[in-house]
Amino acid sequence: MTSARSASDPSPSPPPPPDAAPPGPRGGRGTGNAADFAVDPLGFLARCAREHGDVVSLTPSNVLLAHPDDIGRVLVDRGGDVVKVRPGERRRGGTGFPLAMMNSEGAEWSRKRRRLRPAFRSERLAGLDAAAADAVARTLDRWEDGSVIDVHAEMSRLAMHVGAVHIAGRPLGAEADALADAVAAIMRLTSSPVRLPAWFPSPVNLRLRRALRALDTALEALIDGHRPDGGATALGLLLEERPAAPFEEVRDELATLLMSGYETTADALTWLVHCLGGAPEADGRLREEARRGTADAGGAGGYVAAAAKEALRLYPPAWVISRVAVRPVRAGGYRLPAGTVIGISQWVVHRDGRWFPDPEAFRPERWLDGGGPGHRYAYLPFGAGPRGCLGASMAVREMEAVVRALRARVRLEPVEPEKVRARPALALQPLGVRAAVRRERPGK
Ligand code: HEM
Structure with a gap:
């Protein structure tokens, strides 16, 4: 698996026009993306971020965020704009334990x-x-x-x-x-x-x-x-x-x-x-x-x-997490409407060379003497x-x-x-x- 980008990448591209949809494989449409995800989720997500940038349309209603600024905003600063469990969803059964805290809102x-x-x-x-x-x-x-x-x-x-x-x-x-x-x-x-x-x-x-x-x-x-x-x-x-x-x-x-x-x-x-x-x-x-x-x-x-x-x-055992926007969310200059499912992949962010030099290498030393990621929200195992x-x-x-x-x-x-x-x-x-x-x- 290769890293998404390296620390020497050029500075961000100009802001997209208002209400433009983020780029993505096949223009962010079609069932092909879902099929590619199903076959090789890790490879597919890493490729998406590498080829399409920090905000990627996977389907018209699914977006992957790869920049820690956006990740921090969604999970922490504007956490009220998203939910983890959609109303009604947890009652549907399947693998869920609907009364547990983890499945509540x-x-x-x-x-x-x-x-x-x-x-x-x-x-x-x-x-x-x-x-x-x-x-x-x-x-x-x-x-x-x-x-x-x-x-x-x-x-x-x-x-x-x-x-x-x-x-x-x-x-x-x-x-x-x-x-x-x-x-x-x-x-x-x-x-x-x-x-x-x-x-x-x-x-x-x-x-x-x-x-x-x-x-x-x-x-x-x-x-x-x-x-x-x-x-x-x-x-x-x-x-x-x-x-x-x-x-x-x-x-x-x-x-x-x-x-x-x-x-x-x-x-x-x-x-x-x-x-x-x-x-x-x-x-x-x-x-x-x-x-x-x-x-x-x-x-x-x-x-x-x-x-x-x-x-x-x-x-990272938790290699991807998701949220659903209940209000419009801004990410990388795009406006993601309410209802968008936002994916964040620890697998992708943890192997991004912008935040971890030589990202594929196992080097415990990078954490010693106060060392750590190049961005606060680039390391999210939990x-x-x-x-x-x-x-x-x-x-x-x-x-x-x-x-x-x-x-x-x-x-x-x-x-x-x-x-x-x-x-x-x-x-x-x-x-x-x-x-x-x-x-x-x-x-x-
Ligand atoms: C290496 C081990 C573990 C990893 C990598 C891990 C990872 C995570 C992650 C990433 C989340 C957040 C999910 C999200 O934001 O959608 C989470 C939530 C949670 N984890 Fe862990 N976890 C680990 C061990 C544990 C242990 C030992 C417990 C308790 C016995 C635990 C209990 C929970 C609970 C209850 C939540 C839900 C919190 C909430 O919804 O407010 N986890 N875990």
């Missing part, structure tokens, strides 16, 4: 977000280090020196354990399979180039329906088994705050929190292992820091933190503004704790890294990341 969203926030504040995150150390220790007990592991499967187990302890207060037992199946079914559905309507009894839809039913049952068991924790966990907050949230809402909230905490973090950890496998020097530096112990765990900076940031830049990721600090802390604990004890030697592929489903999934386990000898 307006006052309802604000109330639900406020209720959950305490469980994700930094002072509540210290427990993650212990949960991660515990999960890693169990994992290492299972790994034999020299064996070849499926890194994504292993990181998924780890993330499931740590996420459930933080969100629900205990690791999942039988419920773990139901959650993993539901996430796999959603990923399969969202990565399919042809999406049939939810009512159609296709194998993918039927599998999803079955998986969601099983997940409901598993979540009910988790909720019924909750032991009061004074609101220390998100589940505690939902069940113990007065008034407690209605059962269906707790279930939807729990489903989305467990899912978002699980797949994205597992993907991010797997990509980080993949990146380190191809960068022996960076890996060596990270190992040194990991072996020095956990002294700066949770603190800002450090090489582990920089490596995690860099993996999230190159392989989104930005009021609807930014609720679990961002949790995810970062968890990634760092897991990698630190793992790397102090083992090296993961890449196996056939040339076969690794990115699958852009609801999250950017790594396919084919395998590694041979090499135990580090103490003191060496």
